[in-house]
Amino acid sequence: MENSLTSHYPGRLSVRFRLKDRFRGSGSVVARLLCHLGVFNKLLDQNRNFNSADEFESLFSIIIMEAGNAANEDKSDSSPVEEQPSSVAETASDALDAGNAAGANAEPTKRPKPASSDKSKIEILLKAAGNAPILKQKKWIVPQDRTIGWIMDFIKRCLKLEGGENLFLYLNQSFAPSPDQVIANLYECFGADGNLVFHYSLTPAWG
């Protein structure tokens, strides 16, 4: 298996998995896995059952999102995303989720659509300010009805912040939008070059 994978898909892989419902409360989740092939093979070799979504997430730098949320790869990354035939994904999914072969219907990922062709989603750029850790992936495509509060929770999860730690989010490097603000509104007023640029920090940066 390892040889067929390395020969067909050099570089990076992008695969979608469906985790068992019990891993994450109610509702199934689709995990997008972005990792280098070596790590992916390690996963397959281990043929592991993961006891929780958190455990899975801690081993591989993926974000588990609810089905329907589209998080795309960083477009600035030079290596292109390979298209996956469903057979490869199903095999990986089986390895991950031993008991749920029937439900493993991961879809092949397509090259990400540019944001402008899909009006219900907005591209956001997350920049670190002060001594905040820099996110590996800075560009995300998010449904336009998401709130600032949702984005803050998202960043907190990416940075693995503890419950008590604060996160501050700014627009235009000058003001902190209210957590209940919908990003569609903010994009209309403060978006530029097709995206909305946020700065995040762990301490108040601009008041």
Place this chain on the structure above:
Amino acid sequence: MASDREVLRQVWEGKLPVCFSLAEEELQDLQTPDPFYLMVPRLTYFPLVTDKVKRHFIKHAHPEKQEAEMWLDYNGTPLKWQYPIGVLFDSLLGADATLPWNITVRFDRFPEKELLKCPSRDVVESHFMSCIKEADVLKHRTHVATAMQKKEHYQLWQGLQNDKFDQFWSINKKLMECNRNEGFKHIPYRCHKGDQFSLPLQRLVKPFEEPDCQKTLGDLIHFLLPSDDEKSLKVIIQGVEPSWDTPLQWLSEHLSHPDNFLHLSLHSI
């Protein structure tokens, strides 16, 4: 520059009579506490005026809830503290308002999904200052608010907290300055309807078409909601229904809230 000072003062002095009562489900003793009546300024935020309300009712609440955050609801709708009191009233009741405004006080089961927490006045201050900065970015090419000194920011906040018109406006007038022929770069506004606040109707709107041609309230509504007109929609700002011919620039300078936003409460007729 907001030159119609009389209007500014009238807007500043707008108040609402409120009757606070503790939720029946939360009563602990047989004795029902008296409702608490309070005259609240339209322009301020609930957490800044309800300390007395909390003190009055907390002793009647469940002993385990003594440290809980108080929250308010009107007719089952939790009240979002981050909007000025007048905005909440005009949006939730505006159409058929009976006074006093009957509000229910609660300490139990804080609705985390619908309300933001407000553990202290500092949270209100941060929110207030952020709104001012956001409005400033929309109104001016060079940012006036961020160029201000900390003590000027503080004066805006103190003016609001202590209900001091002169203290507030001596600084706020700087945020209302603009070139007379162009007006603000864009008008900061927010639209609300019923219990839906900050509707996704925010766009960049310039107050002047050309130097001699000002956009009006009617122009804004037609732009945002092309299928509505005066027969189908009521627009309430600061508790009144301005004529749809009113220039947006004037509305922004005179009927904005202290957060520098023009809050429009929309009601379908």
